[in-house]
Amino acid sequence: MQEREKTEEEKREKLPESVWQKTMAAALVAALLGLCALGFALPLRPHYSDAEKRALRTLPVMRIEGLWSGQYFRDLTSWFSDSFPFRERLLDYGAKLMGLYGLKGEAVYISGEQEREEIPSAAAELAPTMALSGNADAAENAAETAVESEAELFETDAEGNLLLPKAADTDIAVSGEKAGNIYVADSRAYELFYFSQKNVTAYASMLNTVKSLLPEVKVYDMIVPNSYGVQLDPAVQAKLASSGMDTAIDFTYSLMHPDIHRISVFSALSMHRDEYIYFHTDHHWTQLGAYYAYVEFCREKGISPHALSEFQKAEYDGFYGTFYFSTNRAEALRQNPDRIEAWIPMGTNDMRYRNKDGAELQGHVVNDGSAMLAGNRYNTFLLGDNPYTEIENPNIQDGSSILLVKESYGNAFAPFLVDHYQHVYVVDYRYYGGKLTDFIREHQVGEVLFLNNIMALGQKTSGEMLALFG
Structure with a gap:
């Protein structure tokens, strides 16, 4: 009981x-x-990320070949995770949650294996010129076949939106970016550099070819080091088994024809390494860094640079760049936002530009960054990467002109050219569709400046630039 x-x-x-x-x-x-x-509520799914400046994955179309190969299901998985409802808020919560684990000190975000090549002290001979035979087919083909050997780059469209790489196996994190190898320490990020002799030889060969096509034009080249090479302790660089950036730039210049004006800015930037010359959360330099490079350009050209105090200055806080989103919004970077410092040209701040749709528009050289989203504020300069921009200074009437061939590093540099030339033409080689050889002769352009950050030196990018001169 x-x-x-x-x-x-x-x-x-x-x-x-x-x-x-x-x-x-x-x-x-x-x-x-x-x-x-x-997750399957289609009306709630976002189509664009304002923070990451890119279009999100779209629902894949079902096809027999995709089902058979499995690609359809991989694309479906990417779409499901990349455009999940309220993804921005969820990603922010996730980043804050990771931050509760405490300070990590340092971290490396790896996107792919890289091989470290030894850098020769100097070239035994100049890089060869290429025979284009009146067209750019060879250059375009070279660009297409060199994609696999190219280092991972931060690619943007004309509005500064980050572009997703197209790959057969789209195993991509929720934030969607696929970037280079990134090292995070002391609340800032750096992109690791790995030397490739094939890539820098292709770049020097492109310049030698352009100079041979335009013997009457003064050709300048400026290779810009990134923050990793200039500001990170060399002992840490050695620990990460990366390549020496200053040696790589010197070797690249040794491949170029003596008639090309090579503007070395590594030492000048290194002298100011403790200043705010690179962003913490973005792969670009600041306009202060671009100013020190502009001083070196003036030295090579034989003219006097303007002092920063002569320009009107504008500042815009709260900028988060490509590194922040490429590291899935690392908490260390979230706590260290950047600011845009911009110096407005004296002669004029007006420009004409052609966007990716071919529309001719009016704009400003330096724009109001406060009206832009936090991830878009580098577009303060030239309104981002448009195919073609033209600036005419009404205070100069001597017919002087320069063509700047650039990627996005050139945006912060271009404003400093305005007060030295009557005409400043800016071309982003990734989006421009015309023939620059004809353009230079039609507009009687006397000088051409190629400005590229060191991560953009490669066979693909060199092929794209050379194709414009065919």
Whole structure:
């Protein structure tokens, strides 16, 4: 009798626990079903990330070949994770949650294996010129076949939106960017550099070819080191098994024809390494860094640079750049936002430009960054990477002109050219579709400046530039 009463009592004691377990299980199942329903709620799915400056993955079209190869299901998985409803808020919460684990000190974000090549001290001979035979087919083909050997670059379109790489296996993190190898320490990020002799030889060969096509034009080249080479301790660089950036630039210049004016800016930037010359959360230099490079350009050209105090200055806080989004919004970077410092040209701040749709528009050389999204504020300069921009200084009437052939590093540099030339033409070689040889002769352009950051030196990018001169 006592045993029966004891059993009944134990059942009564276990009943609340059993009910609680069932209730929790039911709540968990309901939450999971709710998340699944939310995930497939197409009207709630975002199509564009304002923070990351890019279009999100779209629902893939079902095709027999995709089903057979499995590509359809990989694309479906990427779409599901990349455009999940309320993804911006969820990513922010996730970054803050990771931050609760405490300071990590340093971290390396790897996107692919890189081989470290030894850098020769000097070239035994100049890089060869290429025979284009009146067209750019060879250059375009070279660009297409060199994609696989190219280092990972931060690619943007004309509005500064980050572009996703197209690959067969799209195993991409939720934030969507695929960047180079990134090292994060002391609340700032650096992109690792690995030397490739094939890439720098292709770049020097492109310049030698352009100079041979335009013997009457003064050709300048400026290779800009990134923050990794200038500001990170060389001992840390050695630990990360990266390549020496200053030696790589010197070797690249040794491949170029002596008639090309090579503007070395590594030493000048290194002298100011403790100043705000590179962003913490973005792969670009600041305009202060571009100013020190401009001083070196003036030295090579034989003219006097303007002092920063002569320009009107504007500042815009709260900028988060490519590194921040490429590291899935690393908490260390979130706590260290950047600011845009901009110096407005004296002669004029007006420009004409052609966007990617071919529309001719009016704009400003330096724009109001406060009206831009936090991830877009580098577009303060030239309104981003447009195919073609033209600036005419009404205070100069001597017919002087320069063509700047650049990627996005050139945007912060271009404003300093305005007060030295009547005409400043800016071409982003990634989007421009015309023939620059004809353009230079039609507009009687006397000088051409190629400005590229060191990560953009490669066979593909060199082929793209050379194709414009065919």
